[in-house]
Amino acid sequence: DTAVSQTPKYLVTQMGNDKSIKCEQNLGHDTMYWYKQDSKKFLKIMFSYNNKELIINETVPNRFSPKSPDKAHLNLHINSLELGDSAVYFCASSQDSGTPGEQFFGPGTRLTVL
Amino acid sequence: DAKTTQPPSMDCAEGRAANLPCNHSTISGNEYVYWYRQIHSQGPQYIIHGLKNNETNEMASLIITEDRKSSTLILPHATLRDTAVYYCIVRVYDDMRFGAGTRLTVKP
Numbered sequence: 136d137t138a139v140s141q142t143p144k145y146l147v148t149q150m151g152n153d154k155s156i157k158c159e160q161n162l163g164h165d166t167m168y169w170y171k172q173d174s175k176k177f178l179k180i181m182f183s184y185n186n187k188e189l190i191i192n193e194t195v196p197n198r199f200s201p202k203s204p205d206k207a208h209l210n211l212h213i214n215s216l217e218l219g220d221s222a223v224y225f226c227a228s229s230q231d232s233g234t235p236g237e238q239f240f241g242p243g244t245r246l247t248v249l
Numbered sequence: 250d251a252k253t254t255q256p257p258s259m260d261c262a263e264g265r266a267a268n269l270p271c272n273h274s275t276i277s278g279n280e281y282v283y284w285y286r287q288i289h290s291q292g293p294q295y296i297i298h299g300l301k302n303n304e305t306n307e308m309a310s311l312i313i314t315e316d317r318k319s320s321t322l323i324l325p326h327a328t329l330r331d332t333a334v335y336y337c338i339v340r341v342y343d344d345m346r347f348g349a350g351t352r353l354t355v356k357p
Contacts, residue, residue, distance in 0.1 A: 139292070176334070178293065178347035191344065225292050238345065240292030 138162050139241035141226050147247045148216055156211045156244045158226030165231040166190075167209035168238065169201060172223045184209050185231055213246075221248045252276070253337045258352045261331075267324040269351050271337030274318045280339045282313060284322045287350070288333040296322065296335075327355045 139160045148154055160167060168183040168191075182201045183191040189201065198214045213220060223243045229236040254272040261267040273282065283298040297304055297311045299320070304311045310323040324331055336350040 177349065178287075178336075180345060223290065227292070237295040237298070238293075240294070242292055243290065245290075 139226055139228055139239050141241040141244050143244060145245050149249055150216055150218060152216050153214045154216060156224055158209050158241060159207055160228040162228055162239060164228035166229050168227040169211050170225040170227065172225065216248045218248050221246055252339050253348050255337050255348060255351045257349065260354050260356055261327045263329060263355055263357050264326055267327040267353055269322040269335050269353065272319045273339045276317050276339050280341045282320050283338040283340055285336045286333040329355050331355050
């Protein structure tokens with residue numbers, strides 16, 4: 136009964152490959168997010184989706200694309216992986232109630248690009 | 250480009266109160282103060298938030314100064330499991346920007 140789940144937990148791949156990370160939330164939340172935590176441990180928001188609309192898009196390379204098949208899922212697709220993409224990626228969700236809501240985070244996916 | 254300033258690290262004795270300060274001198278009137286923590290490499294965990302008034306929940310208390318330029322998170326009886334990085338964030342809507350946080354180490 137995990138609230139926010141991500142798969143895989145670890146992902147090791149070669150430069151140039153295309154990969155996806157899946158995220159699912161069973162909280163019935165309206166908004167989902169992707170964050171990146173780099174080797175220096177800084178957490179930065181990448182995307183958020185509300186009712187299948189992208190509402191925040193930070194300066195992220197267009198090799199990264201979020202895809203939401205339904206309200207409970209927000210998957211992260213990464214094309215042409217680069218060494219600098221190595222990081223821990225966290226998915227999160229929150230309920231859109233007109234004021235800032237608590238964000239629930241998943242356990243993270245550690246991506247290593249060789 | 251976080252809008253908060255926190256000490257990089259703090260120590261606290263087990264069983265004692267941990268007081269974590271945060272400066273947010275440029276906070277706007279509609280921005281909330283949020284606290285999250287990250288234990289080891291787990292996903293961040295929500296602790297508490299407030300706008301103007303002091304707040305308390307089962308995890309912690311949040312004291313916000315009258316001018317709202319700073320706040321303090323209080324863990325009343327710190328345990329070893331409270332060792333984590335604590336993030337103070339000011340936000341409106343969904344734009345949540347994490348800074349470097351304070352690494353709190355609770356010692357036996």
